[in-house]
Amino acid sequence: xxxxxxxxxxxxxxxxxxxxxxxxxxxxxxxxxxxxxxxxxxxxxxxxxxxxxxxxxxxxxxxxxxxxxxxxxxxxxxxxxxxxxxxxxxxxxxxxxxxxxxxxxxxxxxxxxxxxxxxxxxxxxxxxxxxxxxxxxxxxxxxxxxxxxxxxxxxxxxxxxxxxxxxxxxxxxxxxxxxxxxxxxxxxxxxxxxxxxxxxxxxxxxxxxxxxxxxxxxxxxxxxxxxxxx
Amino acid sequence: xxxxxxxxxxxxxxxxxxxxxxxxxxxxxxxxxxxxxxxxxxxxxxxxxxxxxxxxxxxxxxxxxxxxxxxxxxxxxxxxxxxxxxxxxxxxxxxxxxxxxxxxxxxxxxxxxxxxxxxxxxxxxxxxxxxxxxxxxxxxxxxxxxxxxxxxxxxxxxxxxxxxxxxxxxxxxxxxxxxxxxxxxxxxxxxxxxxxxxxxxxxxxxxxxxxxxxxxxxxxxxxxxxxxxxxxxxxxxxxxxxxxxxxxxxxxxxxx
Amino acid sequence: xxxxxxxxxxxxxxxxxxxxxxxxxxxxxxxxxxxxxxxxxxxxxxxxxxxxxxxxxxxxxxxxxxxxxxxxxxxxxxxxxxxxxxxxxxxxxxxxxxxxxxxxxxxxxxxxxxxxxxxxxxxxxxxxxxxxxxxxxxxxxxxxxxxxxxxxxxxxxxxxxxxxxxxxxxxxxxxxxxxxxxxxxxxxxxxxxxxxxxxxxxxxxxxxxxxxxxxxxxxxxxxxxxxxxxxxxxxxxxxxxxxxxxxxxxxxxx
Numbered sequence: 242x243x244x245x246x247x248x249x250x251x252x253x254x255x256x257x258x259x260x261x262x263x264x265x266x267x268x269x270x271x272x273x274x275x276x277x278x279x280x281x282x283x284x285x286x287x288x289x290x291x292x293x294x295x296x297x298x299x300x301x302x303x304x305x306x307x308x309x310x311x312x313x314x315x316x317x318x319x320x321x322x323x324x325x326x327x328x329x330x331x332x333x334x335x336x337x338x339x340x341x342x343x344x345x346x347x348x349x350x351x352x353x354x355x356x357x358x359x360x361x362x363x364x365x366x367x368x369x370x371x372x373x374x375x376x377x378x379x380x381x382x383x384x385x386x387x388x389x390x391x392x393x394x395x396x397x398x399x400x401x402x403x404x405x406x407x408x409x410x411x412x413x414x415x416x417x418x419x420x421x422x423x424x425x426x427x428x429x430x431x432x433x434x435x436x437x438x439x440x441x442x443x444x445x446x447x448x449x450x451x452x453x454x455x456x457x458x459x460x461x462x463x464x465x466x467x468x469x470x471x
Numbered sequence: 472x473x474x475x476x477x478x479x480x481x482x483x484x485x486x487x488x489x490x491x492x493x494x495x496x497x498x499x500x501x502x503x504x505x506x507x508x509x510x511x512x513x514x515x516x517x518x519x520x521x522x523x524x525x526x527x528x529x530x531x532x533x534x535x536x537x538x539x540x541x542x543x544x545x546x547x548x549x550x551x552x553x554x555x556x557x558x559x560x561x562x563x564x565x566x567x568x569x570x571x572x573x574x575x576x577x578x579x580x581x582x583x584x585x586x587x588x589x590x591x592x593x594x595x596x597x598x599x600x601x602x603x604x605x606x607x608x609x610x611x612x613x614x615x616x617x618x619x620x621x622x623x624x625x626x627x628x629x630x631x632x633x634x635x636x637x638x639x640x641x642x643x644x645x646x647x648x649x650x651x652x653x654x655x656x657x658x659x660x661x662x663x664x665x666x667x668x669x670x671x672x673x674x675x676x677x678x679x680x681x682x683x684x685x686x687x688x689x690x691x692x693x694x695x696x697x698x699x700x701x702x703x704x705x706x707x708x709x710x711x712x713x714x715x716x717x718x719x720x721x722x723x724x725x726x727x
Numbered sequence: 728x729x730x731x732x733x734x735x736x737x738x739x740x741x742x743x744x745x746x747x748x749x750x751x752x753x754x755x756x757x758x759x760x761x762x763x764x765x766x767x768x769x770x771x772x773x774x775x776x777x778x779x780x781x782x783x784x785x786x787x788x789x790x791x792x793x794x795x796x797x798x799x800x801x802x803x804x805x806x807x808x809x810x811x812x813x814x815x816x817x818x819x820x821x822x823x824x825x826x827x828x829x830x831x832x833x834x835x836x837x838x839x840x841x842x843x844x845x846x847x848x849x850x851x852x853x854x855x856x857x858x859x860x861x862x863x864x865x866x867x868x869x870x871x872x873x874x875x876x877x878x879x880x881x882x883x884x885x886x887x888x889x890x891x892x893x894x895x896x897x898x899x900x901x902x903x904x905x906x907x908x909x910x911x912x913x914x915x916x917x918x919x920x921x922x923x924x925x926x927x928x929x930x931x932x933x934x935x936x937x938x939x940x941x942x943x944x945x946x947x948x949x950x951x952x953x954x955x956x957x958x959x960x961x962x963x964x965x966x967x968x969x970x971x972x973x974x975x976x977x978x979x980x981x
Contacts, residue, residue, distance in 0.1 A: 345842020
């Protein structure tokens with residue numbers, strides 16, 4: 242799972258059209274260049290790393306990037322493929338060659354059916370936004386049991402934390418199995434009280450994603466609360 | 472932000488919680504969401520209200536126009552209720568003419584007002600057989616997190632209570648407050664498995680087997696009902712929802 | 728516009744140069760914008776501008792419907808401007824009329840100019856503008872709210888669009904017509920503008936103006952757009968600097 246944690250200290254919020262740099266820096270994600278100047282293309286937090294200036298979005302839909310791990314839902318089936326909703330602008334097609342089983346023509350429904358949830362990897366995105374997905378990697382599977390909660394995809398880096406620290410803390414404190422999809426879907430499984438605790442913590446992270454001292458707040462919640470919603 | 476695609480897993484989770492006496496947002500089974508009512512939200516309307524029921528958000532405007540009475544009620548005003556469930560409020564709604572869902576919402580709200588005798592329609596007569604006030608109650612969904620029936624009913628009643636008949640503008644004498652004589656309040660419950668939950672959220676609605684809306688007046692008498700969804704209720708469950716509606720309805724009535 | 732006789736005794740500008748609501752000729756009505764007020768939409772904004780009350784919600788980018796409208800190379804920005812039936816004195820029949828269709832079209836075009844549509848081929852970015860209370864200038868209010876809602880939805884865009892109208896009443900060019908001024912005035916010039924590049928992305932005019940009056944009015948509207956632009960930026964920044972509230976509504980509601 243990727244982590245591109247934003248800085249805790251300097252949190253300058255920029256809006257589309259804000260000037261980020263007049264010269265000397267390179268344009269990173271979430272920016273555009275006009276007459277040699279770099280401007281913000283999205284609402285987000287300005288980040289400068291070495292000589293690249295970028296914007297970490299504070300909101301927005303999931304945009305698939307090659308290598309992302311996501312959670313998809315089967316929404317339709319064909320004779321040799323499944324159609325999968327990955328919470329992006331378009332549905333994707335999962336071909337039988339991209340699953341870990343040998344599937345005969347017309348027998349897709351024996352393996353996975355409409356409504357099933359699966360963990361997937363984005364293996365390619367073409368210029369037209371068409372997304373290739375695969376289950377052929379260790380650990381990718383159909384997700385049974387548990388619950389999937391949805392958060393804003395822009396908050397996912399905070400759920401994961403720096404080098405995976407936040408998610409590790411959640412797993413340790415709740416003993417839940419947690420799988421975080423870059424597309425804003427998080428699968429949680431464990432005994433009910435632990436699950437509720439984990440869900441509370443994830444909701445807290447989503448609500449306070451852009452505030453400082455987040456780790457302490459989550460620690461506090463995990464330490465004190467035991468189940469039950471607010 | 473959340474979409475309905477998680478229905479299946481969500482149903483399992485919701486059911487599991489219910490078996491332990493818990494709801495997904497931590498409420499009790501018979502506990503409605505927090506309610507805020509703001510009357511006179513729209514000055515261009517003769518009466519209006521904006522209502523938040525949890526995250527469900529509706530605006531109702533009441534307009535009055537001079538028109539002709541129906542032949543069978545020559546000395547009564549006319550009530551028209553319309554619900555706008557537009558894609559502004561949810562990806563589940565579509566543009567275009569009212570669909571079955573918005574017609575059902577409008578009609579259930581209409582029935583509560585009409586059968587609950589909320590407005591003294593005879594006082595909306597200007598000249599029998601010739602001129603009466605036509606009352607338009609327009610319900611606009613702004614943000615949809617379940618239970619538009621009750622949010623719409625509450626907003627409609629608050630809007631009616633704040634309404635003034637614009638007689639002066641129409642050269643029909645002096646303005647006067649809309650004659651609201653009763654406040655019928657609807658309470659909606661859903662059934663998920665064996666459990667009855669009042670004031671369902673969107674997540675609860677999409678996994679529910681059946682829905683029941685019961686409208687009562689200030690005496691605790693019933694004035695309208697509507698069952699929806701493909702599931703069923705047992706008679707004792709219906710009676711339970713009636714009791715809940717009477718109790719919760721009284722509480723809601725005191726807030727508008 | 729133009730030609731409607733003023734009822735007796737009403738003067739749109741008094742001897743002190745003040746308008747019916749006490750404003751100076753180049754004064755805006757009070758404007759308030761709040762970003763991110765709805766749960767369900769991907770982005771939203773609520774705006775109060777004088778008596779106008781406007782909600783804008785953005786959904787997408789998402790699969791484009793109807794399919795035949797899809798563009799294989801870019802996203803379609805589809806604006807839907809609608810006036811609530813109770814937003815005006817005489818109840819408006821629900822549903823789109825020719826006026827709202829036209830406003831939807833020019834608003835879509837103005838917004839398309841700033842959105843990086845090429846990032847989302849074959850999709851639709853749907854913008855819903857709901858006018859809850861109308862008192863002249865709703866298309867400008869709608870465009871102003873919609874561009875905040877787009878940014879709130881995280882849509883990549885070059886800039887925000889600010890919008891304001893100028894007009895003519897009692898032979899005087901004034902800013903941001905009120906309802907009576909709109910009904911009994913002589914001209915109206917709605918403008919959509921991007922301050923940074925000095926670009927006009929929406930422009931209409933109706934009524935009767937000399938070339939000089941038009942120039943004065945346009946400049947007046949542009950200067951106002953620069954102020955409105957700052958209110959828009961402030962609304963977006965405020966949403967994320969307030970302690971996270973329910974729905975991002977912050978401290979004001981509940």
